Amino acid sequence: MDVLSRIPQLLTYGLISGCILSLGGIGVSLTYSILGFSNFAHGDFMALGAYIALALLPAIAWLGIPAASLGPLSFGWDWILAVLLAAMLSSACVVLLDRLLFRQLRSAHRITLMISTVGVALALRNLIQFIWGPQPQTYASAIQKAIRIERLGIRIKPDQIFIILVALTLATALHLFLRYTKIGKAMRATSDNPSLARVCGIKTERVILWTWIIGASLATVAGALAGIENKFITPELGWQMLLSIFAAVILGGIGNPYGAIVGGLVVGISEEVSTAFISTGYKPAVAFVILILMLLIRPTGLLGRKS
Amino acid sequence: MEIIAGIVNYLVFFGITAGTYGVLSLGLNLQWGQTGLFNIGVAGFYAVGAYTAALISGPPPDAWDGRLVGGLELPFLIGLLAAALVAGIVAVLIGLPTLRLRSDYLAIATIGIAETIRLILKNESWLTNGVWGLQQIPSPLYASIHGWATRLVDAHPDLPVWVQRLVGKAYNGFYLLLVVGVLVLLYLLTTRLVKSPWGRVLRAIREDESVVAMSGKNVFFYRMQALVLGAMIMGIGGALYAHYARFISPNSFEPLYGTFLVWVMLILGGTGSNRGAILGAFVVWGIWAGTDFVAAYLPFSAPQIAALRIIIIGILLEVVILLKPNGLLPERRR
Numbered sequence: 001m002d003v004l005s006r007i008p009q010l011l012t013y014g015l016i017s018g019c020i021l022s023l024g025g026i027g028v029s030l031t032y033s034i035l036g037f038s039n040f041a042h043g044d045f046m047a048l049g050a051y052i053a054l055a056l057l058p059a060i061a062w063l064g065i066p067a068a069s070l071g072p073l074s075f076g077w078d079w080i081l082a083v084l085l086a087a088m089l090s091s092a093c094v095v096l097l098d099r100l101l102f103r104q105l106r107s108a109h110r111i112t113l114m115i116s117t118v119g120v121a122l123a124l125r126n127l128i129q130f131i132w133g134p135q136p137q138t139y140a141s142a143i144q145k146a147i148r149i150e151r152l153g154i155r156i157k158p159d160q161i162f163i164i165l166v167a168l169t170l171a172t173a174l175h176l177f178l179r180y181t182k183i184g185k186a187m188r189a190t191s192d193n194p195s196l197a198r199v200c201g202i203k204t205e206r207v208i209l210w211t212w213i214i215g216a217s218l219a220t221v222a223g224a225l226a227g228i229e230n231k232f233i234t235p236e237l238g239w240q241m242l243l244s245i246f247a248a249v250i251l252g253g254i255g256n257p258y259g260a261i262v263g264g265l266v267v268g269i270s271e272e273v274s275t276a277f278i279s280t281g282y283k284p285a286v287a288f289v290i291l292i293l294m295l296l297i298r299p300t301g302l303l304g305r306k307s
Numbered sequence: 308m309e310i311i312a313g314i315v316n317y318l319v320f321f322g323i324t325a326g327t328y329g330v331l332s333l334g335l336n337l338q339w340g341q342t343g344l345f346n347i348g349v350a351g352f353y354a355v356g357a358y359t360a361a362l363i364s365g366p367p368p369d370a371w372d373g374r375l376v377g378g379l380e381l382p383f384l385i386g387l388l389a390a391a392l393v394a395g396i397v398a399v400l401i402g403l404p405t406l407r408l409r410s411d412y413l414a415i416a417t418i419g420i421a422e423t424i425r426l427i428l429k430n431e432s433w434l435t436n437g438v439w440g441l442q443q444i445p446s447p448l449y450a451s452i453h454g455w456a457t458r459l460v461d462a463h464p465d466l467p468v469w470v471q472r473l474v475g476k477a478y479n480g481f482y483l484l485l486v487v488g489v490l491v492l493l494y495l496l497t498t499r500l501v502k503s504p505w506g507r508v509l510r511a512i513r514e515d516e517s518v519v520a521m522s523g524k525n526v527f528f529y530r531m532q533a534l535v536l537g538a539m540i541m542g543i544g545g546a547l548y549a550h551y552a553r554f555i556s557p558n559s560f561e562p563l564y565g566t567f568l569v570w571v572m573l574i575l576g577g578t579g580s581n582r583g584a585i586l587g588a589f590v591v592w593g594i595w596a597g598t599d600f601v602a603a604y605l606p607f608s609a610p611q612i613a614a615l616r617i618i619i620i621g622i623l624l625e626v627v628i629l630l631k632p633n634g635l636l637p638e639r640r641r
Contacts, residue, residue: 038411040347040418104629111345111410115570116628118347122567123621126614134610243422246415254411281430288419295404295412 003276008153010272016160016229018268019167023222024241025248025260026174027215033191033255034211035102037113041121042219043238043245044128045094049220050233051128053079053086054137072158074142075228083224087217094216095209121239128235136232139224163225170218171261178257183210191255240284244271247287251294253301262302266290312469319479321596326486327547329588332572333493333581334540340579340638341501342533343513345410348401348417350565351424352538355397356390356545357555358428361441363389364550373432373439383447387546394542397424398535406530421562428557440556444549446482453478482551489547490585493540498581500536509533510579563617568595571624577634586636595620 024046031039060078061067067078097120105113146155178184183206189197190207198204219238226241227233248267252259267287274286294301331349338344364386367378401420405413428435435441456477460466466474500506508529511519516526549555568591576587598619602612627634 032411038414040414101625101629108628108632111343112628112632114345114411114414115574116625118567118570119621119624119628122563123618123625126617126621130607130611130614130618133608134614243415243419246418250412250415279430282426285419285423285426288416288423291416291419292404295408295416299408299412 005153006276007273009155010276011269012154012156012160014269014272015265016163016268017272018265019164020222020226020229020264021241021244021248021268022261022264023167023170023218023225024238024245025252025264026171026257027219028245028249029252029255029257029260030187030211030215032249033257034187034207035113036194037110037117038246038254039117039215040114040242041117041124042215043240043242044121044124045090045216045219046223046226046238046241047128047233047235048093048124048223048238049083049086049090049216050223050227050237051132051235052089053082053220053224054132054139054227054233056082056085056089057139072144073162074144074159075140079139079224083221086224087220090220091213091216094212098208098212125235125239132235134235136234138232139227159228163229166221166225170221174214174218174257177214183207187211243284243291244268244287247291247294250291250299250301253303256301256303259301259303308467308469309472312472315473316476316479319476319483321592322483323479323486323551325589325592326483326490327544327551328569328572328592329490329585330486330493330544330547331541331569332576332584332588333490333497334537334544335569335573336537336579336581336584337497337500337509337533337540338537340573340584341506341509341513342530343410344406344530344534344537345414346417346534346537347414347562347566347570348419348421349541349569350560350562351417351421352394352397352541353545353548353565354421354424354428354557354560355394356542357549357559358435358441358545359393359542360386360390360546361444361549361555362434365441365444368436372436374436375433377434377441380445383445383550386550387543390542390546391539392542394545395535395539398538399531402531402534406527406534418562421560421566425557425560428560435557438557440554440559441549442554444553444555446478446550446553447485448481449478452481486547486551489543493543494581494585497540501581505529505532568592568620571620571627573634574624575627575631575634577636577638579638580634580636583634583636583638587634590635591620591623594623 024042027045028039028042031037031042057078060082065078065081067076069076101116101120102113105116144157144159146157148155178188186197186202186207187210189200189202190204194204223233223237226237244267245264248263249260250263251266252261252263267290270290271283271286275283331353334352335346335349338346362377363379363381364383365378366380368374368376397420401416405416429438456474460471460474508519508524512526512529520526552559572587572591573584574587575591576585577583595616598616602616605612605615607615
């Protein structure tokens with residue numbers, strides 16, 4: 001009885017962390033489908049974005065932009081502005097990284113690229129630690145009162161509702177982008193058949209550029225939202241979520257951004273609900289168990305196609 | 308002369324660590340270098356080997372311990388073999404769901420197994436003593452060799468200081484011989500395997516698995532053999548580490564030390580080449596240890612220096628991939 005009464009609340013937490021995982025997973029999935037390799041540095045792109053946003057907050061205050069509050073939320077307009085600018089800056093960093101490293105390796109073996117992303121992951125995480133230090137940092141220290149929804153038996157903070165709304169908005173925007181814009185269509189075509197897309201006159205390098213921009217921007221938002229949800233950010237922020245993100249991406253069908261969203265929600269909810277039944281010390285292993293089960297039962301993922 | 312004694316003692320210590328890494332690097336070369344298996348959970352197999360050896364050869368739990376079982380106090384060699392065996396069993400379990408699939412899945416599954424093993428080591432205190440780790444792991448023949456060295460120094464107080472310092476560290480010299488002995492044995496074994504028809508099948512799988520499958524070989528089974536054998540070698544590396552460090556905890560097996568450095572070693576040394584794997588271990592450990600000396604003169608805080616050293620290794624990896632992808636001692640095409 002006691003365990004069951006906790007389930008609605010755990011489902012809510014799972015939904016929130018699932019939203020963050022989904023936003024991270026979309027980038028991994030897009031990189032995989034367009035560039036053809038698993039990017040193990042994606043978690044650290046999330047941390048990079050979160051820290052750039054942190055660094056921009058004082059700069060925005062210095063410029064004299066007032067930190068007008070956003071009603072019941074723990075942060076203000078300045079934070080939203082900082083995250084938007086951070087998304088642009090981290091996109092620029094990632095595009096630069098692509099020019100310096102990944103572009104030189106376009107014709108190399110997939111696994112060579114994956115190894116290089118492992119190196120990038122470690123170097124980037126430690127660059128963040130070098131600049132900002134290993135200790136946890138916070139965006140805002142305001143304490144928030146949770147809203148009680150008696151009918152559902154849950155409590156939820158305004159910040160958490162904001163996270164869900166942001167994820168919904170961005171997922172919808174991504175859908176419209178992939179479906180209706182020219183570059184979105186080109187991305188889907190490249191993902192379906194790269195050589196055919198190139199023959200049809202689609203500029204692969206432009207598609208790759210946009211893949212990195214979208215991936216890094218969503219990673220920044222995911223990292224910043226994780227900072228709001230956890231109340232702090234550390235250089236390890238992204239690396240700690242990487243396994244869950246990959247489990248989500250494989251669960252949904254690697255290479256399919258919609259699958260990443262579904263997978264993110266399933267993994268996030270499973271991780272939180274698991275704490276009702278097993279020791280919280282094993283929460284990080286839940287994603288791994290889901291991953292292995294999925295590989296055994298249906299390696300192409302829920303929404304994946306047969307390769 | 309005293310400085311020379313200090314340098315010799317340091318080099319012996321250096322050789323023990325680099326030699327242990329050489330063992331890990333040889334294991335990874337069998338998996339990745341020969342067969343193309345993308346294992347980024349080396350730390351997991353390394354940890355399993357170390358903990359197995361510590362539990363087989365170490366003392367039983369004492370009153371302050373969180374453990375309930377373990378510590379069989381069996382001889383070193385039995386612990387070493389058990390370490391290889393248990394690491395091999397873990398490899399079978401991880402290979403079953405992943406070896407039929409694309410290499411990306413094996414990669415992410417091995418990250419997962421390494422993290423899960425770390426969680427088990429942290430949480431199952433009844434067996435592993437949790438975050439406090441296992442202590443007083445015996446070093447083989449420590450009492451006799453160190454006792455001999457101590458008696459020698461006591462009996463001859465007129466010996467020059469530098470001789471006393473060298474003799475005082477006699478046990479490290481013995482352990483270096485032990486590590487080098489194991490490394491040479493494993494080198495001879497893996498080189499023989501690589502040259503055999505079996506090794507040719509592995510390389511054929513690496514280059515084009517469909518050709519191997521068409522010629523009637525069971526690709527999955529060969530991959531499994533390479534994964535398990537490589538993991539067993541990594542388990543031996545873990546046992547060598549545990550018996551020298553005498554203390555292990557979950558933090559000893561973080562992905563940086565357990566996995567990433569080994570990858571850089573193999574790639575810098577020469578993927579696919581056993582001699583390269585060993586050379587890479589010594590060169591990269593030399594660079595890693597060297598940055599420690601240099602960093603002391605830089606105006607940064609301790610966490611910054613730690614981060615900077617890792618950034619340097621990360622950049623080194625990318626530079627090798629871009630400029631010298633075949634490594635210092637490239638694999639000879641047969």
